[in-house]
Amino acid sequence: MGLQPLKVALLGCGVVGTEVARLLTRHADELRSRVGAPLELVGIAVRRPDRRRDLDVDSGLFTTDGHALVQQADIVIEVIGGIEPARTLILEAMANGASVVTANKALLAEDGPTLYEAADRQGVDLYFEAAVAGAIPLVRPVRESLAGDKVRRVLGIVNGTTNYVLDQMDTTGAGFDEAVQQAQALGYAEADPTADVEGFDAAAKAAILASLAFHTRVAVGDVHREGITEVTAADVAAAKAAGCVVKLLAICERSGSGDDEAVSVRVHPAMLDRSHPLAGVRGAYNAVFIDAEAAGSLMFYGQGAGGQPTASAVLGDVVAVARHRVAGGHGPGESSYAELPMLPMGAVRTRYHVRLDVADVPGVLAKIAAVFAEHEVSIETVRQTLIPTEDMDDDTHAGASSRAALVVVTHSAPDAALAATVSALEKLDVVDAVASVLRVEGE
Amino acid sequence: MGLQPLKVALLGCGVVGTEVARLLTRHADELRSRVGAPLELVGIAVRRPDRRRDLDVDSGLFTTDGHALVQQADIVIEVIGGIEPARTLILEAMANGASVVTANKALLAEDGPTLYEAADRQGVDLYFEAAVAGAIPLVRPVRESLAGDKVRRVLGIVNGTTNYVLDQMDTTGAGFDEAVQQAQALGYAEADPTADVEGFDAAAKAAILASLAFHTRVAVGDVHREGITEVTAADVAAAKAAGCVVKLLAICERSGSGDDEAVSVRVHPAMLDRSHPLAGVRGAYNAVFIDAEAAGSLMFYGQGAGGQPTASAVLGDVVAVARHRVAGGHGPGESSYAELPMLPMGAVRTRYHVRLDVADVPGVLAKIAAVFAEHEVSIETVRQTLIPTEDMDDDTHAGASSRAALVVVTHSAPDAALAATVSALEKLDVVDAVASVLRVEGE
Numbered sequence: 043m044g045l046q047p048l049k050v051a052l053l054g055c056g057v058v059g060t061e062v063a064r065l066l067t068r069h070a071d072e073l074r075s076r077v078g079a080p081l082e083l084v085g086i087a088v089r090r091p092d093r094r095r096d097l098d099v100d101s102g103l104f105t106t107d108g109h110a111l112v113q114q115a116d117i118v119i120e121v122i123g124g125i126e127p128a129r130t131l132i133l134e135a136m137a138n139g140a141s142v143v144t145a146n147k148a149l150l151a152e153d154g155p156t157l158y159e160a161a162d163r164q165g166v167d168l169y170f171e172a173a174v175a176g177a178i179p180l181v182r183p184v185r186e187s188l189a190g191d192k193v194r195r196v197l198g199i200v201n202g203t204t205n206y207v208l209d210q211m212d213t214t215g216a217g218f219d220e221a222v223q224q225a226q227a228l229g230y231a232e233a234d235p236t237a238d239v240e241g242f243d244a245a246a247k248a249a250i251l252a253s254l255a256f257h258t259r260v261a262v263g264d265v266h267r268e269g270i271t272e273v274t275a276a277d278v279a280a281a282k283a284a285g286c287v288v289k290l291l292a293i294c295e296r297s298g299s300g301d302d303e304a305v306s307v308r309v310h311p312a313m314l315d316r317s318h319p320l321a322g323v324r325g326a327y328n329a330v331f332i333d334a335e336a337a338g339s340l341m342f343y344g345q346g347a348g349g350q351p352t353a354s355a356v357l358g359d360v361v362a363v364a365r366h367r368v369a370g371g372h373g374p375g376e377s378s379y380a381e382l383p384m385l386p387m388g389a390v391r392t393r394y395h396v397r398l399d400v401a402d403v404p405g406v407l408a409k410i411a412a413v414f415a416e417h418e419v420s421i422e423t424v425r426q427t428l429i430p431t432e433d434m435d436d437d438t439h440a441g442a443s444s445r446a447a448l449v450v451v452t453h454s455a456p457d458a459a460l461a462a463t464v465s466a467l468e469k470l471d472v473v474d475a476v477a478s479v480l481r482v483e484g485e
Numbered sequence: 486m487g488l489q490p491l492k493v494a495l496l497g498c499g500v501v502g503t504e505v506a507r508l509l510t511r512h513a514d515e516l517r518s519r520v521g522a523p524l525e526l527v528g529i530a531v532r533r534p535d536r537r538r539d540l541d542v543d544s545g546l547f548t549t550d551g552h553a554l555v556q557q558a559d560i561v562i563e564v565i566g567g568i569e570p571a572r573t574l575i576l577e578a579m580a581n582g583a584s585v586v587t588a589n590k591a592l593l594a595e596d597g598p599t600l601y602e603a604a605d606r607q608g609v610d611l612y613f614e615a616a617v618a619g620a621i622p623l624v625r626p627v628r629e630s631l632a633g634d635k636v637r638r639v640l641g642i643v644n645g646t647t648n649y650v651l652d653q654m655d656t657t658g659a660g661f662d663e664a665v666q667q668a669q670a671l672g673y674a675e676a677d678p679t680a681d682v683e684g685f686d687a688a689a690k691a692a693i694l695a696s697l698a699f700h701t702r703v704a705v706g707d708v709h710r711e712g713i714t715e716v717t718a719a720d721v722a723a724a725k726a727a728g729c730v731v732k733l734l735a736i737c738e739r740s741g742s743g744d745d746e747a748v749s750v751r752v753h754p755a756m757l758d759r760s761h762p763l764a765g766v767r768g769a770y771n772a773v774f775i776d777a778e779a780a781g782s783l784m785f786y787g788q789g790a791g792g793q794p795t796a797s798a799v800l801g802d803v804v805a806v807a808r809h810r811v812a813g814g815h816g817p818g819e820s821s822y823a824e825l826p827m828l829p830m831g832a833v834r835t836r837y838h839v840r841l842d843v844a845d846v847p848g849v850l851a852k853i854a855a856v857f858a859e860h861e862v863s864i865e866t867v868r869q870t871l872i873p874t875e876d877m878d879d880d881t882h883a884g885a886s887s888r889a890a891l892v893v894v895t896h897s898a899p900d901a902a903l904a905a906t907v908s909a910l911e912k913l914d915v916v917d918a919v920a921s922v923l924r925v926e927g928e
Contacts, residue, residue, distance in 0.1 A: 061779070065633060065634075065779060069633065069635070072635075072822075072823075073633065075700075075820065075822040075823075076632050076633075076700075076820060076822075171630060177777075177779070177780035177781060177783065178783060179622070179625075179626035179629075179630030179631070179783070182622075182625055182626060182629060182630050183622035183625065183626060186622075186625060186801060186804070186805050187614060187622030187625050187798065187801040188622070188797065188801055189519050189800070189801050189804035189805065190508060190512065190516065190519075190797060190799070190800020190801050190802075190803055190804050191508075191797040191800060191801065192512070192515075257518075257519075319765070319786060322762070322765050329784075334620075334797060335793075335797075336504065336508060336620070336793040336794065336796055336797035336800075337620035337787065337788070337793070337794050337797035337798070338620060338787065338788045338791075338793070338794050339786075339787060339788065340620065340621060340622070340785075340786065340787035340788075341772075341784070341785075341786035341787065342783075342784070342785055342786075343762060343782075343783065343784035343785075343786065344780065344781065344782060344783035344784065345780070345781045345782065345783075348781075350778075350779040350780070350781065351779065351780050351781050353779055354631065354633060354634040354777060354778075354779035354780035355630065355780070356633070357632070357633020357634060357779070358629060358630040358631055358632050358633050358634065359633075360633055361629070361632035361633050362629055362632065365816075369815065370813055372812065373808075377518065377519060379515075379518040379519075380515075380518075
């Protein structure tokens with residue numbers, strides 16, 4: 043244990059950064075044992091060094107000059123978030139030979155290849171366990187434990203805010219707006235919840251997960267994204283009636299084989315059977331379900347956000363890269379040797395749960411079934427229920443003698459075929475409205 | 486990619502070994518990409534080289550001389566199981582500078598320190614992801630991802646056979662013997678199920694998990710072990726009535742602080758609230774729930790046994806140690822710097838669900854409550870139900886005018902205090918029998 047200390051620079055001191063600094067200080071002795079050398083915090087780059095912080099560290103550590111700080115460090119921890127100045131500082135750190143630990147999903151999803159290539163060129167580590175699903179060890183298992191296996195599919199609940207909202211809607215019958223207000227009151231949703239409820243956060247994580255799982259570069263722009271703002275209390279109730287829950291899922295799939303092998307990555311609300319392990323993931327928890335060829339089904343569950351959980355993941359990475367520096371060498375880098383093509387969303391196959399408001403007249407079902415058949419979408423089940431007049435949503439139906447709700451569940455079909463089916467259904471005179479379309483996942 | 490191949494020796498070619506050889510062959514190109522050098526299978530040590538195997542490899546690879554084989558290898562995969570000759574071969578391999586990947590939980594739980602020290606002395610890797618919970622990446626997350634955190638508790642379902650049996654009892658109301666027969670018929674239990682149902686297999690895994698989680702050497706002899714053979718259909722029904730399931734749990738806890746800090750490791754059946762994430766683990770699946778100081782609650786779920794899942798975990802380790810050889814250096818070894826003392830089982834605190842058959846006469850509850858109070862075991866709830874005569878188990882009660890079943894759930898108390906309470910209860914004249922005592926976990 044007579045080794046020189048490793049110099050650690052911290053970029054950012056918000057919720058996560060504060061916890062990282064606290065853990066580095068509080069567990070200094072244990073960290074030294076695990077690493078084989080002491081970790082010395084040499085500076086914390088912040089915008090406002092004079093701001094009062096609930097953190098017991100030497101105030102002389104704070105600096106506004108991140109560029110100078112990264113020049114002094116063996117290990118740089120980036121928890122600023124966003125694209126700039128995070129990207130420039132990380133690149134400068136690696137150019138100077140430092141290893142980097144980051145929790146920055148936005149940057150990795152936007153411009154990961156630039157960072158991966160720089161790390162590779164410099165022979166340094168770039169670790170980012172905290173960027174996907176917070177404290178849940180996910181990057182390391184996918185990158186290392188499954189390295190001898192072939193991942194077929196990743197299904198994840200990777201955004202705690204939307205899971206909290208959908209769980210509230212499922213449990214209490216609340217509508218979307220009401221559930222979002224509850225989430226905001228409890229601190230699970232931000233004042234502007236757009237990044238979460240529109241699926242942007244989940245899409246960034248999906249891109250990182252797909253890149254890791256399929257050894258193929260997937261950028262956030264490759265991800266098909268739909269948020270949960272259109273999910274209604276009626277959708278959740280219909281799912282419940284079918285023995286399902288509605289979850290916002292990040293779905294990464296490898297399909298086809300040989301020259302037809304391709305990858306699809308999408309984020310959207312979906313129905314999931316209540317017996318699926320992901321269906322039981324409640325509140326703001328995250329979980330990721332992985333199907334691998336040899337390993338079979340695996341699931342990883344835990345807190346996907348929060349200062350302490352995220353800081354735990356950052357520290358795990360810090361210990362790993364510090365050990366590599368003590369031992370010499372570095373860990374496995376990013377790998378993109380497979381470089382599979384992206385399947386367009388229209389070609390992605392899944393099942394659909396379609397709710398229609400229709401006229402209750404003879405021959406309706408035949409007309410509707412014909413539209414599905416025309417587009418080669420095979421129907422698995424149809425259920426029809428009369429709508430009592432008082433349950434109708436708006437005035438357009440008032441006075442209509444008799445209407446019905448029709449629920450069609452399809453077999454697996456390409457997304458484009460289903461979209462064309464829906465367009466054609468909307469033009470049918472017996473169809474008042476296509477009330478909702480939800481994909482059914484987890485088979 | 487112009488690197489020399491890494492020579493891989495396989496010891497054992499049973500269910501797991503066959504799958505390992507198959508994956509090494511089938512995924513040769515991908516493995517080369519991930520490792521940065523080809524992996525060359527140089528031999529397979531078996532007892533009967535002429536045995537017919539469903540495996541497409543050069544028959545010249547088979548040998549009975551494991552000792553000669555390990556001298557030729559850079560990486561040795563040990564899937565023989567048991568103590569000898571596995572231990573000697575592993576030690577010879579490491580003495581010769583080879584890295585070792587093993588799935589041998591019995592050996593690690595029995596004599597891990599000898600192996601860890603040899604690996605450390607030789608500066609080689611000893612990896613064993615497959616030894617605990619099969620394909621579930623668990624060793625790597627605990628050893629690496631949580632390295633900057635402090636694990637407080639590990640609660641695991643680490644034996645698929647017993648989970649299948651208890652799940653059947655819960656679902657169908659079957660008794661223990663019937664459920665074991667079903668498990669045997671389906672291949673989930675061996676003809677002699679002792680190692681599983683008596684908790685020996687789970688105890689070996691608990692020792693390995695506790696060693697990793699607490700950086701303290703825990704041998705299988707340190708584990709308090711109770712199997713599930715005494716669990717009755719009535720126990721499972723009583724748990725159900727209380728909103729719980731009965732699971733065989735491996736429980737590793739760190740308790741106290743400062744000089745009083747200690748570790749306890751135990752395997753026994755326990756009641757778990759149905760809302761606990763582990764309660765939903767069905768059939769032969771395994772799952773491990775971890776509470777860490779910063780990361781909070783984490784769960785890992787998947788298949789705990791089987792040739793393919795175990796082979797997937799072995800291959801993940803092979804890729805890791807192969808990468809280390811290509812890059813130079815090795816991964817984190819075993820660490821036992823904490824060396825916490827073991828807490829004796831009598832001092833372990835938990836809650837208890839105690840079922841008593843009692844006489845339904847005035848003052849019974851007062852007498853029973855007095856016994857609990859005398860031993861400083863605090864009662865949380867008491868529920869009394871009259872036993873209809875036809876429900877009685879045996880003839881000793883026949884003709885008794887009126888009996889009752891009393892269920893006492895306690896607050897947390899030391900195990901020794903509860904044991905003394907039960908002894909005293911058995912001597913009370915109003916108590917016919919202490920029908921069952923189950924620990925209640927997962928708070």
